[in-house]
Each structure stands twice: as C-alpha cells, then as structure tokens.
Amino acid sequence: MSPIPDTDSVLTVCITGAAGQIAYSLLPHLANGCIFGPTQRVALHLLEIAPALPALAGVAMELADGAYPLLVSVVQTSDPTVAFARADVAVLVGAFPRRAGMERKDLLAKNVPIFKAQAHALNTVANSGVRVLVVGNPANTNAMVLSSFAPSIPKKHISALTRLDHNRAVAEVARVAGVQAPSVDGVCIWGNHSSSQYPDVTRAVAAGKPVLPMLGGLENVAETFIPMIQKRGASVIKARGLSSAMSAATAIGDHLRSWLTGDSAVVSMAVPSDGSYGIKEGIFFSYPVRCLGAGEYEIVQGIEVDSFSRKYIEATAAELNAEREEALAVLA
Numbered sequence: 444m445s446p447i448p449d450t451d452s453v454l455t456v457c458i459t460g461a462a463g464q465i466a467y468s469l470l471p472h473l474a475n476g477c478i479f480g481p482t483q484r485v486a487l488h489l490l491e492i493a494p495a496l497p498a499l500a501g502v503a504m505e506l507a508d509g510a511y512p513l514l515v516s517v518v519q520t521s522d523p524t525v526a527f528a529r530a531d532v533a534v535l536v537g538a539f540p541r542r543a544g545m546e547r548k549d550l551l552a553k554n555v556p557i558f559k560a561q562a563h564a565l566n567t568v569a570n571s572g573v574r575v576l577v578v579g580n581p582a583n584t585n586a587m588v589l590s591s592f593a594p595s596i597p598k599k600h601i602s603a604l605t606r607l608d609h610n611r612a613v614a615e616v617a618r619v620a621g622v623q624a625p626s627v628d629g630v631c632i633w634g635n636h637s638s639s640q641y642p643d644v645t646r647a648v649a650a651g652k653p654v655l656p657m658l659g660g661l662e663n664v665a666e667t668f669i670p671m672i673q674k675r676g677a678s679v680i681k682a683r684g685l686s687s688a689m690s691a692a693t694a695i696g697d698h699l700r701s702w703l704t705g706d707s708a709v710v711s712m713a714v715p716s717d718g719s720y721g722i723k724e725g726i727f728f729s730y731p732v733r734c735l736g737a738g739e740y741e742i743v744q745g746i747e748v749d750s751f752s753r754k755y756i757e758a759t760a761a762e763l764n765a766e767r768e769e770a771l772a773v774l775a
C-alpha cells in the first residue's frame with residue numbers, strides 16, 4: 444500500500460527528536476513541498492522527550508511563522524502514541540547521543556529500549572502503510588530492533604539512512620572529476636552507517652567516464668577516498684563540535700523523495716537484508732537500490748563483486764552481525 448494518500452488528503456509525517464539540530468534543518472524541507480510534491484498537504488507530528496518540550500514550542504512557533512501554504516497542522520508531544528497516531532511517514536531522528544568515553548555497545552544499550560518502545564507505539568497507532576526511516580545512531584541496528592518489535596509493519600517498509608554517506612561519496616567524486624553531482628552515476632554505499640561502511644566507486648562514472656583512474660586507481664581509493672568517506676561524519680564533528688545536521692537533513696529529504704515518489708538513479712538505502720550478495724538475513728544493510736515509487740524499492744541484483752569490494756563488504760557485514768548480537772543481549 445502506498446503511504447501517499449489521495450491527492451486531496453493530508454500526509455501525516457512524524458518526526459522524533461524534533462527539537463534537535465537535524466530536525467531544525469529538516470522541518471522546512473518537510474513543510475515546503477520539496478519532498479512530497481508541490482501540492483501535497485502535510486500534518487507534522489513532533490515528538491520530543493518531556494524536558495525538550497519548551498524548546499519544541501519555539502520550533503513550532505517558527506513553523507507557524509514560516510506561513511507554509513502546505514502545512515495544515517502541527518502536534519507537539521512527548522507521548523509516542525500521540526506522535527505516531529495515523530502516521531503515513533515516520534522519521535526517527537531522536538536517539539540517546541553518544542557521550543565522551545561511550546563505546547558503541549554503551550550507545551546500543553541506551554538506544555535499544557527507546558526503539559523497542561517506539562516500535563510498539565508505531566505498530567499500534569500508525570497507518571497500515573506507514574514508511575519508517577531511522578536516522579538516530581546506530582541507525583542500521585536501531586532499524587533492526589524497531590522491525591523486530593513492530594510485527595504488523597512489513598520489514599520492507601522500514602529503512603535506515605545511508606543517503607548522507609552516498610551523497611558524500613558522490614560529491615567527492617564530482618569534485619575530483621570536475622563535474623556537478625548529477626553527472627555522477629554508479630556510486631553506492633554497502634553496509635553499516637559507521638566507519639566500516641564501504642563507499643564503492645568501482646563501477647562509478649562521471650559524465651560517462653570511469654572514475655577509478657581519476658581517483659588514482661584502486662590502491663589510492665583504498666588509501667584516501669574510502670577512509671575519507673568512512674570518517675566524514677567524525678571530521679564534521681571535529682570541526683563543528685556537533686554532528687552533521689544540514690547535510691543529514693538534505694539526505695533525509697533525498698531518501699524520502701526517492702523512496703516515496705521514485706527515482707531513475709540507483710541510490711543507497713539501509714534495508715532488511717534478504718540474502719542478496721551473501722549478506723545473512725536479520726540485519727539492516729545498505730545496498731544499491733532502485734526506488735520504484737509509492738514506497739517500493741528493489742535491491743539492485745547482478746552486480747559482479749570483485750575480491751577488492753568483497754573484503755570491505757564482509758567487514759561491514761561482520762560489524763552489523765556483531766551489533767545485532769549486542770542488541771539482542773540488551774533485550775534478553
């Protein structure tokens with residue numbers, strides 16, 4: 444079932460972590476018609492933890508002051524069952540932040556219960572065709588937890604964000620090739636939204652020409668390009684003192700537009716693994732996907748994975764399998 448209602452109806456979009464910095468950049472995109480289409484009216488349901496409700500009230504004032512023609516209503520709440528009620532689209536940005544000295548498994552321990560609770564609420568009160576995008580880190584494993592506790596939501600209706608990594612890789616290739624981003628094709632992100640991800644340029648072209656030689660060949664790609672994309676999030680945190688927000692919001696908009704309205708280009712999305720490319724089922728893995736419109740997609744099949752790429756794909760799959768085990772241990 445398509446999450447986009449009939450032309451005359453209103454799309455209910457829930458954002459969690461709505462007083463945070465990504466949401467602050469994202470909300471204007473959701474309200475101004477550039478994601479769901481220039482005539483699609485939108486109702487925003489904003490979820491925050493109770494201490495952040497005063498700040499959320501300020502965000503809601505700014506949304507009102509934007510006088511967006513397509514924005515019909517705004518709900519502010521700390522109750523997930525209110526926030527997810529009749530949701531057509533849910534963007535789960537809110538998560539416990541990584542603090543200094545926290546290991547990845549400490550972050551998992553904080554976030555697994557949050558995503559389990561939100562799964563129960565979504566499962567109960569969202570619209571049956573709801574599409575859910577998980578952004579809060581560790582995004583792939585949070586999506587896996589969510590899908591395990593929301594049995595009435597088809598797994599294929601849940602995804603996690605790796606479009607930011609995809610956009611970072613496309614932008615760097617475009618810079619090196621001296622072209623604009625839309626001239627780049629064939630880039631994809633495999634695996635986890637983490638430093639183990641594999642930004643794959645082995646089949647990429649810029650203005651129709653293979654990019655590998657432009658990037659200095661495979662050895663140079665391994666030494667410079669791949670680590671740069673893998674560590675880009677950390678580089679932004681080091682420079683800004685805060686994690687990427689403007690680019691994350693743009694990537695969320697790109698992900699939702701491709702997923703819900705279709706895209707002629709192959710893009711990257713973390714989706715439930717179905718065994719494609721030897722990845723075990725049970726984890727959310729970023730693949731090259733073709734978005735067919737109306738919230739449907741297919742994993743691109745038939746890519747020949749050489750030994751160079753296989754090594755990276757196996758490493759990121761191993762990390763996701765280990766995260767899965769850690770998440771299950773928290774739940775036990």
Ligand SMILES: NC(=O)c1ccc[n+]([C@@H]2O[C@H](COP(=O)([O-])OP(=O)(O)OC[C@H]3O[C@@H](n4cnc5c(N)ncnc54)[C@H](O)[C@@H]3O)[C@@H](O)[C@H]2O)c1
Nearest residue numbers: 460462463464465491492495537538578579580604607691
């Ligand atoms: N997947 C990606 O590409 C990507 C990119 C950038 C950031 N992120 C992640 O996105 C998340 C949000 O980033 P941010 O910069 O907006 O952080 P932020 O700290 O500015 O905002 C997060 C907001 O979530 C709220 N929140 C926390 N727990 C909540 C809960 N249980 N329910 C509802 N709201 C809750 C907080 O009060 C806060 O306002 C982080 O986990 C970050 O690591 C992911």
Ligand SMILES: O=C(O)C[C@H](O)C(=O)O
Nearest residue numbers: 580675676677679686687
């Ligand atoms: O928040 C982070 O840890 C980094 C973020 O996921 C990013 O890729 O920018």
